[in-house]
Amino acid sequence: MTTPPSPHAPFRLIRGTALTLAVAGSLLLSGCSGTGGSGSGTDTAGAVGKGRLKVALVTHASKGDAFWLLVQKGAEAAAAKDGVELTYASDPDATGQAKLVRDAIRDGVDGIALTLAKPDAMKAPIAQAKASDIPVVGLNSGIDSWQSDGILEFFGQDESVTGRAVGEKLDAFKAKHALCVIHERGNVALEARCAGVKKTFSGETDNLYVDGTDMDAVSAGVTDRLKQDPSIDEVVMLGADFALAAVKSVKAAGSKAKVATFDLNQDLVKAVQSGAVQFAVDQQPYLQGYLAVDSLWLYKTNGNISGGGAAPVLTGPAFVTKTNVGAVAKFAANGTR
Numbered sequence: 001m002t003t004p005p006s007p008h009a010p011f012r013l014i015r016g017t018a019l020t021l022a023v024a025g026s027l028l029l030s031g032c033s034g035t036g037g038s039g040s041g042t043d044t045a046g047a048v049g050k051g052r053l054k055v056a057l058v059t060h061a062s063k064g065d066a067f068w069l070l071v072q073k074g075a076e077a078a079a080a081k082d083g084v085e086l087t088y089a090s091d092p093d094a095t096g097q098a099k100l101v102r103d104a105i106r107d108g109v110d111g112i113a114l115t116l117a118k119p120d121a122m123k124a125p126i127a128q129a130k131a132s133d134i135p136v137v138g139l140n141s142g143i144d145s146w147q148s149d150g151i152l153e154f155f156g157q158d159e160s161v162t163g164r165a166v167g168e169k170l171d172a173f174k175a176k177h178a179l180c181v182i183h184e185r186g187n188v189a190l191e192a193r194c195a196g197v198k199k200t201f202s203g204e205t206d207n208l209y210v211d212g213t214d215m216d217a218v219s220a221g222v223t224d225r226l227k228q229d230p231s232i233d234e235v236v237m238l239g240a241d242f243a244l245a246a247v248k249s250v251k252a253a254g255s256k257a258k259v260a261t262f263d264l265n266q267d268l269v270k271a272v273q274s275g276a277v278q279f280a281v282d283q284q285p286y287l288q289g290y291l292a293v294d295s296l297w298l299y300k301t302n303g304n305i306s307g308g309g310a311a312p313v314l315t316g317p318a319f320v321t322k323t324n325v326g327a328v329a330k331f332a333a334n335g336t337r
Helices: 018-031 066-082 094-106 119-131 159-172 188-200 215-228 240-253 266-274 285-302 326-333
Strands: 012-014 054-059 085-090 111-114 136-139 154-156 177-182 204-209 234-237 258-262 279-282 318-321
Touching: 054 066, 054 094, 054 285, 066 085, 066 240, 066 285, 085 094, 094 111, 094 119, 111 119, 111 285, 119 136, 136 285, 154 285, 159 188, 159 234, 159 258, 159 279, 177 188, 177 215, 188 204, 204 215, 215 240, 234 240, 240 258, 240 266, 266 279, 266 318, 266 326
Parallel strands: 054 085, 054 111, 111 136, 136 154, 177 204, 177 234, 234 258, 258 279
Antiparallel strands: 012 085, 279 318
């Protein structure tokens, strides 16, 4: 979340065509594993009997965040393949996100994909969608809440499990004192990450809360904490952009701490290659967006439910280190990892 949040970001329409469906189907399936749909070369209208499906993707992203651009790209790729009309909107404020979901319901969409960073705020709009016979799937945030909130399917990673894996990784690197930096207070996924780290890491773990909408404040907060406590030898960031800021903070503080992070983008890949960042945890945001949209198309056209509605579809975690980053770099250069 690298820029200050804006009021409700306007919906953006991506129209799929029969030509796009025929051409893009084979290309996109070869470049994105784990999808459930396959292009038939026919217009979705014939399957549902009421024109192309309209799907809304509503997230808690801040404007310009590179992570969410990957989610959006994946969603757009699935929409093109499936001949879906896709609208995308985001608001990091939970009340604002809930309003965007209600707007989508009022617009008469055929399906909604949303994030559950703050699950309680989404319960009422999800219930409203269900009352309107609109299927809802979840992605990215809310793996512990999607079923209780009444969502049909979920695509993402188990943040608690991932955090524990990071804690074990820090032990393998013989770290002693980790600083876990949370850039959005109250975000259940971020809290779960740091809690997971603390659960398995044998050293000392401290949490630091910063304002993720102000990157200068993030950098300053990490720098100050490192100056205050020279024993910190590992900084764990919860997003790629924030990790790059932490690299600068370590230098500014004159610290010898290493930087590790959750999530990946093109610039972060370069940082792992150079050794500036020790490792990254990739939850494959492109895949999350792709599967969320594709799953709604499959449900509406063929009654399919990924995971049977009983289990989430996991898109991570995968560790990206200096030894294996080359396999990811070419996809990152394409803007899809």
